[in-house]
Amino acid sequence: MRDGQAKLVLLPPAIVLLRAMRQTFIGGGGWAYFRVPSLSPLKAYSRSFDYVEVNSTFYEMPSLQEVEGWRRAVPESFHFSVRAHRSITHACPFDDSEATHSSFLRMLEICRILRADILHLQLPPTAIPDQALARSLSDFLGAHEWRPIQLALETRVEASLASSPQLLEAMQERGIIHSVDPLKGQVPAYYSDTLYARLFGRGYHNLYQPTDDELKSLDDLASGFNRAFLTFHGARMYSDAARLKTYRARGKFPSLTKAVGLDSLREVLAEDTVFPSMKAELSHSQGWKLYEAPGDKRVRVGEALSLLPDGIYSSLDEVLKALGEKGSPS
Numbered sequence: 001m002r003d004g005q006a007k008l009v010l011l012p013p014a015i016v017l018l019r020a021m022r023q024t025f026i027g028g029g030g031w032a033y034f035r036v037p038s039l040s041p042l043k044a045y046s047r048s049f050d051y052v053e054v055n056s057t058f059y060e061m062p063s064l065q066e067v068e069g070w071r072r073a074v075p076e077s078f079h080f081s082v083r084a085h086r087s088i089t090h091a092c093p094f095d096d097s098e099a100t101h102s103s104f105l106r107m108l109e110i111c112r113i114l115r116a117d118i119l120h121l122q123l124p125p126t127a128i129p130d131q132a133l134a135r136s137l138s139d140f141l142g143a144h145e146w147r148p149i150q151l152a153l154e155t156r157v158e159a160s161l162a163s164s165p166q167l168l169e170a171m172q173e174r175g176i177i178h179s180v181d182p183l184k185g186q187v188p189a190y191y192s193d194t195l196y197a198r199l200f201g202r203g204y205h206n207l208y209q210p211t212d213d214e215l216k217s218l219d220d221l222a223s224g225f226n227r228a229f230l231t232f233h234g235a236r237m238y239s240d241a242a243r244l245k246t247y248r249a250r251g252k253f254p255s256l257t258k259a260v261g262l263d264s265l266r267e268v269l270a271e272d273t274v275f276p277s278m279k280a281e282l283s284h285s286q287g288w289k290l291y292e293a294p295g296d297k298r299v300r301v302g303e304a305l306s307l308l309p310d311g312i313y314s315s316l317d318e319v320l321k322a323l324g325e326k327g328s329p330s
Contacts, residue, residue: 053231182221194229196229199234219247
């Protein structure tokens with residue numbers, strides 16, 4: 001082998017087969033904001049992604065005719081997951097009323113029409129994961145047959161499952177996936193063969209853009225499951241999902257802007273920055289974004305803005321001039 005020539009490493013057949021069997025689905029929480037001229041949003045979306053979480057079903061029950069139209073609009077290989085209507089989980093989670101059971105049956109029918117893989121159930125932050133909730137969940141689901149659809153439950157109280165062995169046991173007995181947000185440092189409380197991740201990140205509400213390292217860590221986590229559904233919900237969910245898909249396909253992240261350094265920062269800040277603004281206001285409204293730094297690196301805008309002297313800035317030029325005088329970013 002010549003110096004500098006790459007060495008071919010042959011993986012054992014079992015490992016090659018295991019990797020081929022694993023599936024990772026990457027997409028966003030809905031298609032309504034995916035706009036392409038002359039195409040419906042769902043058709044346009046399905047040309048870029050092979051998976052979507054139907055998020056609107058949490059707020060409104062669509063007609064079955066509308067759901068059938070969604071299925072017809074996408075390729076046969078396209079995958080859906082569905083967010084369950086809030087009437088099932090929010091007012092009185094999994095109560096034994098006829099209305100709640102009816103809502104659940106309607107969601108199962110929607111999933112079957114879409115051939116959805118997952119029905120996602122999200123508890124409100126006020127839901128206490130105690131023994132009573134565990135019993136309600138078990139009794140409620142005991143009245144239904146939902147398979148082969150898989151259920152994923154998202155609890156929104158910090159460390160709730162770790163402190164609630166009854167709910168944990170009820171979920172495991174029913175084969176329910178623990179839905180988490182790895183961008184917030186969350187991992188499932190127990191292993192199942194499927195990872196269901198709803199990705200918002202550590203920002204305020206959905207104002208967050210994951211770094212390259214965060215996306216790499218997410219990809220590493222997903223590789224430990226037979227199936228992984230990675231659903232981006234941030235303000236730039238389509239861009240974030242595309243970045244991860246590109247990395248998985250090419251081993252390299254795409255550039256976020258045409259320019260680099262201060263010129264890249266200009267592109268990002270020019271989108272929606274309001275002037276005049278104080279340094280703290282700029283950091284709050286713009287710091288969650290990423291820009292292209294030298295050396296093929298995506299860096300958080302907040303890191304650059306932290307170098308600004310305190311004060312009120314009347315224009316973008318004034319901000320960039322102050323940063324240039326600090327010598328960063330170059």
